[in-house]
Amino acid sequence: MKSLPYFCRGEVIRGFGRGSKELGIPTANFPDSVVDNLPADINTGIYYGWACVGNGDVHRMVMSIGWNPYYKNTKKSMETHVIHTFKEDFYGEILSVVMVGYIRPERTFDSLEALISAINSDIGEAKVKLQLPEHLKLREDNFFTTAPASSTILNGH
Numbered sequence: 001m002k003s004l005p006y007f008c009r010g011e012v013i014r015g016f017g018r019g020s021k022e023l024g025i026p027t028a029n030f031p032d033s034v035v036d037n038l039p040a041d042i043n044t045g046i047y048y049g050w051a052c053v054g055n056g057d058v059h060r061m062v063m064s065i066g067w068n069p070y071y072k073n074t075k076k077s078m079e080t081h082v083i084h085t086f087k088e089d090f091y092g093e094i095l096s097v098v099m100v101g102y103i104r105p106e107r108t109f110d111s112l113e114a115l116i117s118a119i120n121s122d123i124g125e126a127k128v129k130l131q132l133p134e135h136l137k138l139r140e141d142n143f144f145t146t147a148p149a150s151s152t153i154l155n156g157h
Helices: 019-022 112-129 133-139
Strands: 006-011 044-055 058-064 077-082 094-104
Touching: 019 058, 019 112, 044 077, 044 112, 044 133, 058 094, 058 112, 094 112
Parallel strands: none
Antiparallel strands: 006 094, 044 058, 044 094, 058 077
């Protein structure tokens, strides 16, 4: 995929409400405007890279792009799991990501347990691959230091 690394950012919107609840793996969802602007050669599947919420620290991430066959979505989505524990939700914040590599195509699963196992395997693979020098350097990219502040103020904070 010649479009990798791919840099994008957008406001975190409410997704399907299953990442945290059903999977125990919270995801941040991009609006259609970000999904619709993906380059044509970015196939559906699982990607890894770096992510930053607002002007915060840069963390490792995995991202699912596609229709999530297990859930039979009818709309293409970009769901980012930031490999970090946040104290609270960050809906309305600006999420900046750089996708640096591809892990696997999306596929369906026989059970929720199999899906969770696959996601955890993806996270493990991302952690290993992001140690490569060519990927580590992207963590320091000025794309992250020029990230805009949050677009809205949440909960009076």
